[in-house]
Amino acid sequence: MSPVPAELQAIGWRAAVDPRWQAAMDAHPAAVPARVVEQHRSGYVVATGPGDGVAVESLPEWQRPAGYRKGAVAPEERPAVGDWVLVEGGRRIVALLPRRGAIKRGAAGEHYRQQLIAANVDAVFVVCGLDGDFNPRRIERYLLLVQGSGAQPVVVLTKADRPDADADAARAALADMAAQEVPVLVVNAKDAAAVAALAPWLRPGDTAVLVGSSGAGKSTLTNTLLGSERMKTAAVREHDARGRHTTTHRALIPLPSGACLIDTPGMRELKPTGEEELADGGFADIEALAAQCRFRDCAHGREPGCAVRAAIGRGDLDEGRFLNYLKLRDEVAAASDRLASRLADKQGVKVLTRALHKRLDDKYGKH
Structure with a gap:
C-alpha cells in the first residue's frame, strides 16, 4: 500500500x-x-x-x-x-x-436494539460535574458499557472551580474505581492548564470520546482543548444541575495535539446490551467476594457464610455500590436473554429462507 x-x-x-x-x-x-x-x-x-x-x-x-x-x-x-x-x-x-472496537448501549424501546455511540476509540472520558450531576452509580453504569470496547475509561470530574465542589469527597466515593486502575481526574473545564491532565490520552493519532449527562461540561472541555469557542454551551438548572442538549449530534473533531475528540449529546438512559461482563466492568471485587460465599447459589441476603454481606458489615464494601451491582446484573441478564432471542429469530429466518430456496430449486430447478 x-x-x-x-x-x-x-x-x-x-x-x-x-x-x-x-x-x-x-x-x-x-x-x-x-x-x-x-x-x-x-x-x-x-x-x-x-x-x-x-x-x-x-x-x-x-x-x-x-x-x-x-x-x-x-x-x-x-x-x-x-x-x-x-x-x-x-x-x-x-x-x-x-x-477495532465500539462503544454502544441498548436503545430505548420495547424491541431489542443496540445503538452505537462511537467507533475506533482509544479512550472514553466519562464526564461528570462536581454539582448535582455527580452520581457514582451512573458512572459505574458508564464503565460497564465501556468495558467491552477495548478503550481506556477515564473519569473526568468537572466544575472543580465551583465553591461547593468537594473533590476529596468525590475521589473517596470513587476509590473503588481508582483501585481498579480507572483514572479519576478533577478539572476546571474552562482552564487549559487543568485540562492538560487529559494529554496522556490525546496523543497524535489517538481518538477519545466524551460521554456524560447534558450540562456535565463536555462541550466546555472540547472548547478548551480546541482553544476556541467552537461548541455551543449553556447554563444548567440550579435546582437539579441538569443542562439542555447543546450538542445535538455526534461529531469527530481534530485537536491541535494531533488527536481526535468525539463529542456526544447527553445520554439520559444507559441500558446494557447484554454483552457486558460485570467482572470486567468495575465489579471484579464483588464477583470475587461472591465466589467465596458458602453456598454457590447465595443470593447475598441472610444466607449463612455470605462473604459479600460480611464485607459490607466490615465496611470493606459500600452497600450502595453492591445494590447497584445487583441491579446491573439483572439488567445485563435480561438484555442477554433478549439478545439471544433476537439471534435465534435471525437464525430462524435464515433457515426458513434456505428451506424456501431448496423447495423452489427442487420444483423449478436451479437457475
Missing part, C-alpha cells in the same frame, strides 16, 4: 493498516478511505483530512428501518462516528471497514 497521507493521519489513521481492510480496498480500487465525522438522521458526513467534511450517500440497506426485514442491516452494523469507510466519486460510501 502507498504511504498514508498526512491528512488521514491527522484524523486518526494508523500507520499500520488493519490487515482486514485490505480485502475491502482491493474490491474497490477506485475508492478512497474516509472517516465518519458526523452522523445525522438523514445520513453521514465524512472527511479525508482535518478540514470540513462532505455529506455522502450511504448504502441502501443502511437507510432501511431496523424492523424492515428484507436486506436490512442491524443498527450496530451500520457506520457510526469514528468509523472508517471507503468512498467512491467523493460522494458515495461503498464499504464499511472493520472496526
Whole structure:
C-alpha cells in the first residue's frame, strides 16, 4: 500500500493498516478511505483530512428501518462516528471497514436494539460535574458499557472551580474505581492548564470520546482543548444541575495535539446490551467476594457464610455500590436473554429462507 497521507493521519489513521481492510480496498480500487465525522438522521458526513467534511450517500440497506426485514442491516452494523469507510466519486460510501472496537448501549424501546455511540476509540472520558450531576452509580453504569470496547475509561470530574465542589469527597466515593486502575481526574473545564491532565490520552493519532449527562461540561472541555469557542454551551438548572442538549449530534473533531475528540449529546438512559461482563466492568471485587460465599447459589441476603454481606458489615464494601451491582446484573441478564432471542429469530429466518430456496430449486430447478 502507498504511504498514508498526512491528512488521514491527522484524523486518526494508523500507520499500520488493519490487515482486514485490505480485502475491502482491493474490491474497490477506485475508492478512497474516509472517516465518519458526523452522523445525522438523514445520513453521514465524512472527511479525508482535518478540514470540513462532505455529506455522502450511504448504502441502501443502511437507510432501511431496523424492523424492515428484507436486506436490512442491524443498527450496530451500520457506520457510526469514528468509523472508517471507503468512498467512491467523493460522494458515495461503498464499504464499511472493520472496526477495532465500539462503544454502544441498548436503545430505548420495547424491541431489542443496540445503538452505537462511537467507533475506533482509544479512550472514553466519562464526564461528570462536581454539582448535582455527580452520581457514582451512573458512572459505574458508564464503565460497564465501556468495558467491552477495548478503550481506556477515564473519569473526568468537572466544575472543580465551583465553591461547593468537594473533590476529596468525590475521589473517596470513587476509590473503588481508582483501585481498579480507572483514572479519576478533577478539572476546571474552562482552564487549559487543568485540562492538560487529559494529554496522556490525546496523543497524535489517538481518538477519545466524551460521554456524560447534558450540562456535565463536555462541550466546555472540547472548547478548551480546541482553544476556541467552537461548541455551543449553556447554563444548567440550579435546582437539579441538569443542562439542555447543546450538542445535538455526534461529531469527530481534530485537536491541535494531533488527536481526535468525539463529542456526544447527553445520554439520559444507559441500558446494557447484554454483552457486558460485570467482572470486567468495575465489579471484579464483588464477583470475587461472591465466589467465596458458602453456598454457590447465595443470593447475598441472610444466607449463612455470605462473604459479600460480611464485607459490607466490615465496611470493606459500600452497600450502595453492591445494590447497584445487583441491579446491573439483572439488567445485563435480561438484555442477554433478549439478545439471544433476537439471534435465534435471525437464525430462524435464515433457515426458513434456505428451506424456501431448496423447495423452489427442487420444483423449478436451479437457475
